[in-house]
Amino acid sequence: MSKQMTEMLKGTLEGIILAILSAQPAYGYEITARLREQGFSDIAEGTVYALLVRNEQKGLVDVEKVPSEKGPPRKVYSLNARGQDYLEEFWRTWSFLTERLEQLRTERK
Amino acid sequence: MSKQMTEMLKGTLEGIILAILSAQPAYGYEITARLREQGFSDIAEGTVYALLVRNEQKGLVDVEKVPSEKGPPRKVYSLNARGQDYLEEFWRTWSFLTERLEQLRTERK
DNA sequence: ATATCTATTTAGTGATGCTATGTACTGGTA
C-alpha cells in the first residue's frame, strides 16, 4: 500500500466497511478478501479486524457467531440502526470533502 | 470540526494545501483563512503551519520570506517540481478512492 | 507430521490533525 493511500484511508476505511455491511452482513476474513479483489491490494488483515472491533464497541454493528466448514467460527457483523445513521453521516462528510476537492481540482491551471 | 471530518482529513489535507499552492503561491495565515471561507470552518491554524513545515522538509515547496504591512513577515510557499509530481500522485490516489467509494455508494440498497 | 487454507486477535509503531499556548509585529484607542 502506498503511503499516501494509507493516510488517505484513515477515516474512510471505516466508512467503506460500514458501506459493505450495509449491503449485507459479512465477517472479517470475507471483507478483507473482498477489499483485495476491489483493488485495495495490500489491506492489512489486522486492520480490518481491529476496525470491526471498534465498530462493535461504538455500537454500530451487531455480531453473530456462525460455525464455518473450513475453519474457526466466523464473527458475522451486520449494520444496526445506529450504524446506518452513522453511515449516512459518513456519506455527508465524504460528499462535502469530494465537492471541495473536485472544485480545487478543476480550478487549477 | 466533526470527528469524522478530522479523521477524513488525515492524508487529504496535505493534498488540499498542495492543490491550493499549485494555483498560486500563498502563506500560512492566508491558506487558513481561505480554507475557512471554503467551509472547513474549524481548521486549526497550527495544523496548517505544521503541514507547511512538513511539506518544506519533504522538499515539495519553496519558501520566500516577504515583509507584511500588517504584521510579522510572511512565509510564502510555492509548489516546486517535486511538489507537482507529488500532487499528481495525490490526485491519482484520490481518484482511485473516489471511484471505489462511488461504486460502494451506488451499489447499496 | 506438516503444510495450507480459513479465521480471528493483539502489542507496538509511525503518521496525522487537533488543543492549547506562546511569540512577535502593526495600528488604533482610551
Add this chain to the structure above:
DNA sequence: TACCAGTACATAGCATCACTAAATAGATAT
C-alpha cells in the same frame, strides 16, 4: 503611555488511525 485587536508564525502534548508482525486455532490434504 498602556492596552487591545488583528495579523502571522511556531510548537509541545494528545488521541486516533492504519500498518507491522506475530500468535492462536480449526479443517483438510499431502
